[in-house]
Amino acid sequence: MAMTTVLFDLRTIFLVGGCTAALGALAFEGLARMYRPAAAAMRRYALALAAIGAGMSLIALRDSGLPEWLGYVGMNCLQSAGIVLTADATLRLFGRVQPAWLLGGQLGGLAVLWAWLGSDPEFATDRVLATSVLHLACSVVCVVAIRRTGSWRQQPYVRTLATFFTGYALIHLLRVVAALIGVPATAGGVFAPSPAQIGFVLAFALSPIALAMIVQMMLHARISGELHRRATTDELTGLHSRRHFFELSRERLREPHARDTVHHLLMIDLDHFKSVNDRFGHAVGDRALRHAAAVLKKALKNAGLLGRYGGEEFCALIRSCSDADANRTIDELRRALEAAPMRAGAATIVLTASIGAVPVDDSESLERLLVHADQCVYQAKTEGRNRVVRLGEMMAEPVV
Structure with missing residues (x-):
């Protein structure tokens, strides 16, 4: 009676795993529509979980009237296709796309392998080894791909995804070791009534929905980060947006040690910039703005904040x-x-700026002080441009 209960429980776990994998596939399809930059990876994940879910359902229905080849060869083909597609989706998610012929070759080779191993009980251990080695290898590929990305140390959910695949790889490594040393639970087949097998089945059945949840949280974090970047960064130059510049400036001026430091608010206006647009076109004008932003940022270093006003x-x-x-x-x-001219075809464009500088005493008067800085810029331009004016006082001789 106890044996029957365990068999029923394991089949139920596989059946529930198949259903949750199907829900995960639907979730990935929804993510593909929400987050278009990763749509290809999300649809590949959806296909992978659909294959894994179908494979789990075939395991649950094995020996219940299904053709024998479907319960073994078909199931193993679907499970293998699922993990290979999962690895491919993960590579795509992090900017690495493998050729279609390589993916097709992997899937075709696995189909041949499972057709050869078939459903003969004598090859049960070989099937366990082949399955676990494949899942282990694909998981390692995913971990390596994730760790090679720039977001590995920056985004917690990326590290969580790597941890998930690491844990999944360790589970299959243990199963490979168990199969090699002839642990009875492994030799007894997929429904072997042992704590080790039940633990493996639970991990295997819950992994698809866990993967879907982690990737979903990671994408939501990416979306939030992208929205924050767009709200705080000037799209053209990569500098702080005007609003974010003032927010950061107020935070800096409210720091405890700010009173021991001299602060100045600057308005920097490029000279004769309209003539650059008129002569070379707006594309070159955009390049000139990016060039000016890069030069100013490099010159400023860690001495302050820089933003684009408009x-x-x-x-x-x-x-x-x-x-x-x-x-x-x-x-x-x-x-x-x-001192940093830029090239535009055969022409050389020398950019200069009129700068207005105003000392800052508190964080609440930045907008008012910027009006004074703008007046200083106006004076600098009327006095010959390419100079700095600080509250009406000349700080640089006119450039001839």
């Missing part, structure tokens, strides 16, 4: 030890831009 205008908050030190830093920005 059009050809940039804003910066610099910190320094004294007014004299601030003056040197500000004029270095101007000189760095002038």
Whole structure:
């Protein structure tokens, strides 16, 4: 009677696993429509879980009237296709696409393997070894692919996905070892009544839905990160957006040690930028803005914050030890831009900037101070451009 109960329980677990895998496949199909940049990977995951779910259902229905080849060869083909497609989807998710012929060759080779191993009880251990080695290899491929990405250390859910595949690989490694040393649970087949086999079946049945949940959380984190990036970053230059620049500036000015540091708010306006657009076109104008942003960011280093205010205008908050030190830093920005011309075909474009600088005493007056900085920029332009004006005081001689 106890034997019958265990058999029923294991079949039920496989049947439930098949249903949850099918739900996971539907979830991935929904994610493909929600997150188009990863749609190909999501649909490959959906196909993988559909195959795994069908394979689990065939295991649950084995010896219950199904043709013998379907319960063994068909099931193993579906399970193998599922893990291979899972590995392919994971590679796609992290920007690595394997050729279609290679994927097709893997699937075709596995079909031949399972047709050869068939359903003969003498090959039961061989089938266990083949299954677990395949799942182990695909899991290792996934872990290696994930660890090679730049998001490995930056996104917690990416590490969680790697941990999932690592755990899955260890489970199959243990099963390979058990098969090699002839553990009775492994030799007894998929419905062997032992705690080890029940534990393996549970892990195997729950892994598809666990995978779906982890990938879903990872994609939601990606979407949130992308929305945050778009809200805080200027799309063209990669600098802080105007709103985010002021938020960061207020945070910096409220820090406890801010009172011991001299801060200046800058308005940086590129000179004669309209003529660049008129002469070379807006595509070159966009390049010029990106070039100016890169030069200013490199020159500023860790001395402050830099953002794009709008059009050809940039804003910066610099910190320094004294007014004299601030003056040197500000004029270095101007000189760095002038000393870094850019090429546009056969032409050379020399970018310069008029800079207005205003000292900052508190975090609540930034917008008002920026008006004064803009007035300084206006004075710099009327006095000859390519210079710095600090509250009406010239900080650089006119450039002739």
